[in-house]
Amino acid sequence: MKLIDSLILLFLVFNKIEQYQSIIQTKHWLVSCLSCSTHFKFCLNCYGVSQCTECLTSIRPDCSFCINEIYQDHTLETIGDKKYLICDKSSGLHEKICHLYCRGMYFETGMCQRFKNKPVCRCKNLNIKPNKTTTSEIKPTKIKPQASTSSAKSTETLTVKSVQSRKTTVPTKTLVTKTLPTTSKSSSITTTRGVPITSVSFNLTTNTNNSLIVSSLNTTRSLATITTSLKSCKNYNQIVKSFNDQKKEINSLIVLSTGELITASADNSINVWDISSYNLKRKLSYTYGFWSLLQLSNNTFASGSISGEILIWNTSNWDVQYKFVAHSAGVEFLIKFNKKYLISSSQDKLIKIWDSVSYKLIKTLKKHLDHVNYLLELKDGNLASCSDDKTIVLWNKTDFSAIRTLTEHSGKVDSMALLKNDDLVSCDRDGNILIWDTLSFSIKKSIQVDSGVYSLLVLPNGNLISGLWDGTNKIWNPIDWSLIKSFGNQTRLSQRFALLPNGDVANGYNNGKLIIWNKCFFE
Numbered sequence: 075m076k077l078i079d080s081l082i083l084l085f086l087v088f089n090k091i092e093q094y095q096s097i098i099q100t101k102h103w104l105v106s107c108l109s110c111s112t113h114f115k116f117c118l119n120c121y122g123v124s125q126c127t128e129c130l131t132s133i134r135p136d137c138s139f140c141i142n143e144i145y146q147d148h149t150l151e152t153i154g155d156k157k158y159l160i161c162d163k164s165s166g167l168h169e170k171i172c173h174l175y176c177r178g179m180y181f182e183t184g185m186c187q188r189f190k191n192k193p194v195c196r197c198k199n200l201n202i203k204p205n206k207t208t209t210s211e212i213k214p215t216k217i218k219p220q221a222s223t224s225s226a227k228s229t230e231t232l233t234v235k236s237v238q239s240r241k242t243t244v245p246t247k248t249l250v251t252k253t254l255p256t257t258s259k260s261s262s263i264t265t266t267r268g269v270p271i272t273s274v275s276f277n278l279t280t281n282t283n284n285s286l287i288v289s290s291l292n293t294t295r296s297l298a299t300i301t302t303s304l305k306s307c308k309n310y311n312q313i314v315k316s317f318n319d320q321k322k323e324i325n326s327l328i329v330l331s332t333g334e335l336i337t338a339s340a341d342n343s344i345n346v347w348d349i350s351s352y353n354l355k356r357k358l359s360y361t362y363g364f365w366s367l368l369q370l371s372n373n374t375f376a377s378g379s380i381s382g383e384i385l386i387w388n389t390s391n392w393d394v395q396y397k398f399v400a401h402s403a404g405v406e407f408l409i410k411f412n413k414k415y416l417i418s419s420s421q422d423k424l425i426k427i428w429d430s431v432s433y434k435l436i437k438t439l440k441k442h443l444d445h446v447n448y449l450l451e452l453k454d455g456n457l458a459s460c461s462d463d464k465t466i467v468l469w470n471k472t473d474f475s476a477i478r479t480l481t482e483h484s485g486k487v488d489s490m491a492l493l494k495n496d497d498l499v500s501c502d503r504d505g506n507i508l509i510w511d512t513l514s515f516s517i518k519k520s521i522q523v524d525s526g527v528y529s530l531l532v533l534p535n536g537n538l539i540s541g542l543w544d545g546t547n548k549i550w551n552p553i554d555w556s557l558i559k560s561f562g563n564q565t566r567l568s569q570r571f572a573l574l575p576n577g578d579v580a581n582g583y584n585n586g587k588l589i590i591w592n593k594c595f596f597e
């Protein structure tokens with residue numbers, strides 16, 4: 075009988091191994107990422123799918139299939155009603171893939187763990203500070219955030235189930251408690267923030283002071299931290315820091331994958347800021363002021379000047395390694411397109427396509443009748459441009475022929491953005507914000523505000539920030555397009571935004587003021 079039992083056990087073990095291998099072997103990145111793994115270390119601080127993709131492909135272009143496969147929906151495994159990236163914690167490659175996947179989903183890191191006997195990637199954030207708890211008898215708790223005073227409703231719901239028989243006291247103002255069966259020593263928390271849902275498992279223990287501790291992915295936290303931003307953001311300053319170092323308008327802000335915030339100003343300067351401390355690390359100067367910025371690779375970025383030049387900067391020595399005259403007037407915007415092109419738009423009414431390696435001019439696009447203010451790659455891969463001529467032009471991604479011109483704006487169109495559902499949003503100086511269906515390019519929603527709208531930023535939770543000419547910023551709910559809140563300098567034009575890795579938002583104004591808004595303000 076012992077022999078039979080052993081054979082049955084071996085059969086079950088091998089059966090599980092085959093199931094595991096069948097899952098793993100279906101993931102294309104297993105093959106395509108083998109030769110790219112040594113380059114992952116340069117992109118560990120990327121944030122969002124676009125930045126992570128650009129970081130790796132700029133270092134090694136032939137890794138484009140690898141990084142693209144990581145973020146494809148078909149590489150995810152459905153377990154229950156949720157989807158997970160499959161990864162094995164015994165593989166260094168899988169751990170790196172998991173980390174990059176989670177960075178792309180706006181989490182700080184990820185680890186491979188087993189869930190329902192499947193090897194999956196679990197994403198998490200690390201910057202939540204523990205809160206003190208009082209302990210006595212605990213019951214399983216369903217936790218919901220306190221209702222917001224704004225018109226928008228929070229989408230965050232945290233569920234705790236199967237908790238051992240102890241309880242902690244939590245403020246009733248922020249928590250609603252509901253009793254559930256208590257049978258296990260583990261709990262599960264699922265958070266929805268408008269990004270792909272990720273489940274994180276926790277183990278509950280007590281320390282020597284008899285206080286309840288939640289351990290998640292080798293990180294120890296108190297139970298109160300499961301309220302996430304609701305607790306950590308209970309008391310905070312709206313403005314983290316503000317600076318007046320640059321004397322003229324800040325026309326562009328970008329975050330480098332190496333961890334610096336770059337701000338370009340019309341006062342002939344580019345400032346390099348340390349994101350962790352918000353201290354000024356370095357000031358770069360040139361003969362002319364700057365309009366635009368773009369990261370090209372892990373150690374290079376481009377700037378477009380008011381003189382029409384494009385400068386390529388090396389972040390190893392913070393010096394100009396190459397420059398060329400691109401336009402006859404200021405370079406308004408720069409974008410990296412289709413992984414091989416650098417595209418510039420200008421006040422000379424032209425859009426130019428450049429080889430991103432040799433910087434050789436490939437094609438000049440002539441359609442707009444005034445300054446071309448902004449460029450955007452759409453979900454289908456085509457290019458969109460907007461202009462002071464009050465139009466948006468759609469360009470074919472292959473031959474750059476003009477596909478269509480949108481003429482519904484009544485004012486000069488300054489900016490565009492893609493929403494989480496891939497709809498296009500654009501704004502103009504008449505105070506119009508238009509939301510477009512990107513299949514038919516019909517207008518789904520039109521919003522009118524009492525000042526011109528210059529800049530747009532889509533937050534990780536899907537909400538939209540619009541920067542106005544009167545200096546105010548407005549946050550919109552993309553579900554019903556209700557106004558959540560207004561804030562800002564209220565004296566000067568809100569030029570541009572940049573989302574920082576920790577969730578804070580950098581905001582440049584046309585008087586040279588730089589404001590870092592606290593991430594808690596946008597929850």
